[in-house]
Amino acid sequence: MKTSSTTAPHHNSGISLARLFQTSEAVRGYTLLSPTLLALLLGLAMPLAVLFTLSFWIQDYLDFIRTFSLKNYIDFFQKPIYGKILIKSIRMSGLVTLATVLLAYPMAYFIAFRIQHNKLIWLILITVPFWTSYLLRVFAWKLMLGYNGVINSGLKTLGFISEPLEFLLYNPAAVMITLAHAWAAFAILPIYVSLEKIDRSLLEAARDLGENAFITFVRVTLPLSLPGVIAASLLVFIPTVGDYVTPSLVGGPSGIMIGNIIQSMFGKALNWPLGAAISVISMLTVALMISLFLWGTQSFRRKVA
Amino acid sequence: MNDQRPWWRPDGFLLYAIIYLTFIYLPVLFLPLFSFNSSKYIAFPLKSFTLKWYHQMVNSPSMLEALLNSVKVGLIVAIVSTILGLLAAKALTRYRLPGRGSVISFIMIPLVIPEIILAISLLILISQLDIPLSLWTVGFSHSLLCTPFAMLVLISRMEGFDNSLEEAALDLGENGWMTFWRVTFPIVLPGIVASLLLTFTISFDEFVLAFFLSSTDATLPIYIWSSLRFPTKIPAVLALGSSIFVISFFVVSFAEWLRRRGIKLESTSGI
Amino acid sequence: MQKDQIIEELATGRMSRRQFNQKLIALGATMVTIPLGSKMANAGSDDHPTVFTWEGWEVPELHQPYIGKHGQSPNFAIFGDEEEAFAKMRAGFKVDLTQPCSYKVPIWKDAGILQPMDPSRLSNWSDIIPALKTIPGTFDGDKQYFIPTDWGLTSVLYRADLAPEYVGNETWGMLWDPKYKGRLSMSDSLIDGVMVAAIYIGAKDPFNMTDAEMEKTRASLKEQLPLMRYYWTSPADIEQALASGELVAASAWNSSYAALKKEGLDVRYTSPKEGAMTWVCGFCLMTDHDPAKLDKIYEYVDAYASVESGVFALTEYGYGHGNMKAFAQVEKDQPGLLKELGYSTNVNETLDAGIFQAPMGNEPALQAMFEEVKAGL
Numbered sequence: 001m002k003t004s005s006t007t008a009p010h011h012n013s014g015i016s017l018a019r020l021f022q023t024s025e026a027v028r029g030y031t032l033l034s035p036t037l038l039a040l041l042l043g044l045a046m047p048l049a050v051l052f053t054l055s056f057w058i059q060d061y062l063d064f065i066r067t068f069s070l071k072n073y074i075d076f077f078q079k080p081i082y083g084k085i086l087i088k089s090i091r092m093s094g095l096v097t098l099a100t101v102l103l104a105y106p107m108a109y110f111i112a113f114r115i116q117h118n119k120l121i122w123l124i125l126i127t128v129p130f131w132t133s134y135l136l137r138v139f140a141w142k143l144m145l146g147y148n149g150v151i152n153s154g155l156k157t158l159g160f161i162s163e164p165l166e167f168l169l170y171n172p173a174a175v176m177i178t179l180a181h182a183w184a185a186f187a188i189l190p191i192y193v194s195l196e197k198i199d200r201s202l203l204e205a206a207r208d209l210g211e212n213a214f215i216t217f218v219r220v221t222l223p224l225s226l227p228g229v230i231a232a233s234l235l236v237f238i239p240t241v242g243d244y245v246t247p248s249l250v251g252g253p254s255g256i257m258i259g260n261i262i263q264s265m266f267g268k269a270l271n272w273p274l275g276a277a278i279s280v281i282s283m284l285t286v287a288l289m290i291s292l293f294l295w296g297t298q299s300f301r302r303k304v305a
Numbered sequence: 306m307n308d309q310r311p312w313w314r315p316d317g318f319l320l321y322a323i324i325y326l327t328f329i330y331l332p333v334l335f336l337p338l339f340s341f342n343s344s345k346y347i348a349f350p351l352k353s354f355t356l357k358w359y360h361q362m363v364n365s366p367s368m369l370e371a372l373l374n375s376v377k378v379g380l381i382v383a384i385v386s387t388i389l390g391l392l393a394a395k396a397l398t399r400y401r402l403p404g405r406g407s408v409i410s411f412i413m414i415p416l417v418i419p420e421i422i423l424a425i426s427l428l429i430l431i432s433q434l435d436i437p438l439s440l441w442t443v444g445f446s447h448s449l450l451c452t453p454f455a456m457l458v459l460i461s462r463m464e465g466f467d468n469s470l471e472e473a474a475l476d477l478g479e480n481g482w483m484t485f486w487r488v489t490f491p492i493v494l495p496g497i498v499a500s501l502l503l504t505f506t507i508s509f510d511e512f513v514l515a516f517f518l519s520s521t522d523a524t525l526p527i528y529i530w531s532s533l534r535f536p537t538k539i540p541a542v543l544a545l546g547s548s549i550f551v552i553s554f555f556v557v558s559f560a561e562w563l564r565r566r567g568i569k570l571e572s573t574s575g576i
Numbered sequence: 577m578q579k580d581q582i583i584e585e586l587a588t589g590r591m592s593r594r595q596f597n598q599k600l601i602a603l604g605a606t607m608v609t610i611p612l613g614s615k616m617a618n619a620g621s622d623d624h625p626t627v628f629t630w631e632g633w634e635v636p637e638l639h640q641p642y643i644g645k646h647g648q649s650p651n652f653a654i655f656g657d658e659e660e661a662f663a664k665m666r667a668g669f670k671v672d673l674t675q676p677c678s679y680k681v682p683i684w685k686d687a688g689i690l691q692p693m694d695p696s697r698l699s700n701w702s703d704i705i706p707a708l709k710t711i712p713g714t715f716d717g718d719k720q721y722f723i724p725t726d727w728g729l730t731s732v733l734y735r736a737d738l739a740p741e742y743v744g745n746e747t748w749g750m751l752w753d754p755k756y757k758g759r760l761s762m763s764d765s766l767i768d769g770v771m772v773a774a775i776y777i778g779a780k781d782p783f784n785m786t787d788a789e790m791e792k793t794r795a796s797l798k799e800q801l802p803l804m805r806y807y808w809t810s811p812a813d814i815e816q817a818l819a820s821g822e823l824v825a826a827s828a829w830n831s832s833y834a835a836l837k838k839e840g841l842d843v844r845y846t847s848p849k850e851g852a853m854t855w856v857c858g859f860c861l862m863t864d865h866d867p868a869k870l871d872k873i874y875e876y877v878d879a880y881a882s883v884e885s886g887v888f889a890l891t892e893y894g895y896g897h898g899n900m901k902a903f904a905q906v907e908k909d910q911p912g913l914l915k916e917l918g919y920s921t922n923v924n925e926t927l928d929a930g931i932f933q934a935p936m937g938n939e940p941a942l943q944a945m946f947e948e949v950k951a952g953l
Contacts, residue, residue, distance in 0.1 A: 025400040025401050025402070026400070026401075026402055026403055028400055029396045029397075029399070029400030029401075029402040030396070030402065032392055032395055032396035032399075032400075033392065033393055033396040033397070033402075033408065035388075035389060035392055036389040036390070036392050036393040036412065036452060036456075037393075037408070037411075037412075039389055039448070039449070039452070040411065040412060040414075040415070040449060040452065043415075043427065043445065043446070043449040044411075044414055044415065044418075044449065046426050046427070046429070046430040047418060047422060047423050047426035047427060047430075048414070048418075049426075050422070050425075050426040050429065051418065051422055051426070059940075061686070062683070062686055062687050079948075080953060081947065081948050081951050081953050084951065084953075085951060103325065103328075106318060106321045106322075106325070107321070107322055107325045109318065110318040110319070110321065110322045111322075114316075114318055114319065114322075117564075118561060118564055119495070120498060121557055121560065121561045123498060123499065123502060124502065124553075124557045125326070125554075125557060126326075126329065127502045127503075127506055128550060128553045128554055128557065129329050129330055129333040129550065130506050130510070131506065131509060131549055131550065131553055132333055132336060132546040132547070132549055132550045133510065133525065133526065133529050133542065133546050134510045134526075135526075135529050135530065135533075135542075136336055136529075136542065136543060136546040137332060137333060139336075139347045139539075139543075139816075140332035140333060140335045140336060141332055142347075142816070143332070143335050143339075143347060143348070143349070144331070144332055144335075146348070146820065146822060147817070147820055147821065147822030148348060148349045148350075148820045148821060148822065149349070150335075150349075153349060166758050166805075170805055170806045181328070181329070181332065184328075184329055185502070185503070185506065186454075186503060189458060189499040189502065189503055190457065190458045190461050190499065192495070192499065193458055193461055193462045193495050193496045193499045194461040194462060194464075196462075196495045197462055197465070197492070197495075224465070227460065227461040227464045227465075228461040230461070231457040231458060231460065231461040234413075234416075234457060235416075235454060235457055235458075235503075238413070238416040238417055239416060242417075242419050242420070245512070248764075248809055249809075249813075251806075252804070252805065252806040252807075253801060253804060253806065253807060253950045253951075253952070254952070256950060256951060259419065261947065262419045262421065262422075263419075263421055264943065264947065266421045266422070266425065266663055267657065267659030267660055267662075267663060268659050268765070268766065268943050269939075269940055269943040269944065269947070270659075270939065270940060270943075271940055275421075275422075276422065279418070279419045279422055282419075283417045283418065286417055287410070287417065344819070344839060345815075345819075345835065345839060346815060346816050346819040346820070346839065347816060348816055348817075348819050348820035348822075349820065425663060425664075425667045428664065428667040428668055428669065429667045429668055431668070432667065432668025432669070432670075433668070438669065516655075516660065516664070517660075517663075517664050517667070517669075519653075520626075520653060520669075521626060521651040521652060521653050523653075523654055527654060528631070528654070530656050531630070531631030531632075531654045531655065531656035532631050532632070533656060533809075533810035533811070533812040533813075534630055534631055534632055534656060534810060534811060534812075535631065535632040535811070535831065535893070536810075536811055536812040536815045536816070536835065537835060538631075538632070539812060
């Protein structure tokens with residue numbers, strides 16, 4: 001094919017195929033998507049099939065009774081323990097997400113708008129603490145919150161308390177503080193990325209129109225950075241709902257989350273089907289929460305726009 | 306314009322940034338402190354100064370090998386999942402796709418599905434296919450887990466991307482690849498950097514998938530979690546964690562110092 | 577970044593792109609210099625067996641004779657938790673040899689992953705403590721599924737300086753003492769946790785409780801819950817906390833006692849009047865093992881069962897060893913150490929005083945009960 005044509009920038013031969021590519025957005029889109037979709041299909045088809053099938057089977061010592069049964073689902077709703085812990089987990093993760101995103105936003109804003117040169121350095125500075133092992137960071141939090149920890153020792157030296165405070169560690173609050181710390185970078189980065197793309201001339205224009213800084217932020221910056229806020233919320237909320245490591249290290253008996261229950265079903269309790277059913281229910285609940293959240297942010301965006 | 310203010314001129318945001326960085330760094334700064342403490346236990350009061358944990362660290366080849374394995378897997382995973390995330394984000398933001406919502410939900414599944422289930426089912430699949438377990442199988446599973454992170458970060462960057470830029474480049478006679486390279490890539494770059502950092506961090510710290518899908522090559526998290534049984538090994542892990550932290554911190558600061566000293570190239574987009 | 581800025585850049589400057597290129601090249605160079613190559617392709621060396629075991633039990637000191645003969649160690653895959661190891665093997669992970677504790681053997685055997693071993697191929701078999709060879713569930717008539725190599729106690733470890741009234745009056749009841757509310761910890765497991773409660777309430781056979789005993793156990797666990805600082809999942813949890821004084825007492829293994837003692841803390845390891853628990857771990861041959869490596873598999877087990885390994889396990893980890901001659905050796909080299917670690921110089925005396933951990937009847941029901949108690953129901 002000659003390159004003389006100025007209107008057909010693609011140098012492919014096979015005109016009809018090329019035309020199909022040009023005309024159908026869907027085909028072009030899915031072609032671009034195909035490597036990702038294939039990789040995920042390869043990796044996820046089996047786990048999903050296993051998950052759903054297992055959840056309808058029944059554990060019989062080491063074997064499964066492979067006939068369709070709703071027993072595990074009925075168990076979930078009949079025994080108060082699972083629902084109670086699921087609700088608690090969602091509440092805890094929701095609070096963690098809210099705190100993490102709210103605290104991260106000004107930091108991301110600072111990097112995007114106040115830092116002029118080498119923002120990369122700042123991004124890495126924010127990530128570096130998280131390259132130390134998670135376990136070590138949990139130890140560090142135990143040092144901060146623990147019995148003879150920094151906070152207790154500080155308060156004692158200042159004379160506020162005579163005996164160490166025991167309620168700082170091994171409860172849901174300790175789990176939430178540790179999680180909010182652990183996921184900080186996961187909130188800052190997406191928000192920064194979406195703030196960075198905002199066209200500065202828009203902000204200037206708003207200023208020129210006499211809007212004050214706050215109004216400019218609410219009317220222009222916030223709506224434009226909303227995709228980043230959404231991404232950050234999802235990236236923090238979803239993984240923390242299912243976390244089991246943090247609760248088992250700093251949560252104590254009262255800090256248990258649904259991830260611990262699922263983990264124990266596949267390990268100690270040796271009841272894979274019940275574990276699968278609990279997973280299905282918690283995944284669906286999380287999906288529902290996300291839909292509600294996305295619906296909420298959509299309507300916010302429309303209201304502002 | 307407010308963003309012309311030099312970064313060092315104190316204002317509320319700078320103050321906030323300092324407080325925030327303190328929150329992020331404070332607990333982590335205890336690690337180097339305790340790595341020089343002669344007690345085996347990470348607890349106050351401090352005993353005496355020692356270098357023996359660093360000595361122990363240098364002399365534990367299995368730990369250093371685990372570190373190397375984790376770095377290798379992390380780098381590969383960061384690149385693979387960022388590429389997969391970039392393709393998906395591009396397709397989802399550039400074209401009007403039927404079933405867009407379902408595609409996004411599908412790619413998000415690795416985030417929602419409990420890791421233990423993903424790990425066990427992948428292991429069943431891999432052993433059915435007679436593929437031997439290795440760091441590659443760990444890398445594959447981590448790439449699955451990290452792709453949604455990459456995609457979400459990149460979508461937030463590319464949403465609202467001005468397609469007329471690409472079209473302009475195409476009109477100027479650039480081919481698709483050059484257009485991507487010269488137009489799309491520079492704009493998306495901050496997103497790519499963020500995605501690489503995030504996915505590396507996740508892979509570097511991931512335990513469950515790594516445990517189930519590795520054979521005799523342990524990654525660092527496997528080494529660390531299993532060493533909880535004999536806590537005598539923890540101080541050496543602490544020394545390693547501190548070294549990683551301090552070395553990366555200084556490499557970054559050194560790079561910044563070089564940049565400031567060196568010829569000031571005119572700034573582009575900041576990154 | 578602004579639109580015309582980009583177009584301008586496109587037209588004139590290549591600065592940023594050149595920078596990207598440089599960065600990309602640097603990254604590429606890094607990737608080339610750390611090839612994923614050889615070690616990934618074949619995990620470890622092909623003609624040596626793969627052993628799936630606990631971290632800390634793979635150290636060269638525990639199998640010197642094998643290294644002496646072959647110049648290297650076998651391949652190791654490491655686990656930190658038997659349940660996860662079991663799940664991994666059932667999902668298809670193939671190894672030659674594994675090292676669980678005795679109470680897990682019947683379940684693993686029922687799952688069809690274990691195969692009997694031939695003790696006559698081990699030169700050290702005659703020195704193994706006889707009481708450990710006949711633990712119920714680990715052998716089947718003349719078929720030996722389990723070569724016992726390591727053992728120890730589960731008992732109360734406490735700070736004598738913080739709870740002096742218990743010196744000489746040691747009981748599991750320490751873990752139920754309201755005086756130390758919030759400063760006690762028990763294992764987050766059935767075998768080292770719930771079974772302690774069963775022993776404490778005086779169940780006739782803690783490992784096969786009647787319904788009434790089970791309800792009593794539940795009640796005592798509920799009573800204990802508010803007193804717990806947390807349930808521990810690894811020795812690291814309790815050692816840190818006992819060292820800082822956050823905990824006064826916890827259920828623990830010998831290794832924690834040995835480690836804390838070495839740090840110079842005033843800790844004691846009790847012999848509770850209700851009886852301490854004895855755990856035993858050892859080797860099991862996998863059904864999936866590579867027959868060509870069978871000789872080396874036995875050589876490894878034999879090396880692990882040697883006196884020198886036993887001396888290392890006792891002196892470094894504080895764990896008992898299957899080889900009884902190791903105890904005599906340690907007593908000769910370091911008189912008094914055994915007693916300090918909680919072992920009698922006559923090994924059988926220690927074993928007789930303890931309660932052997934056995935497979936638990938109705939494990940799922942116990943687990944469900946424990947989860948409910950922990951969740952406050």
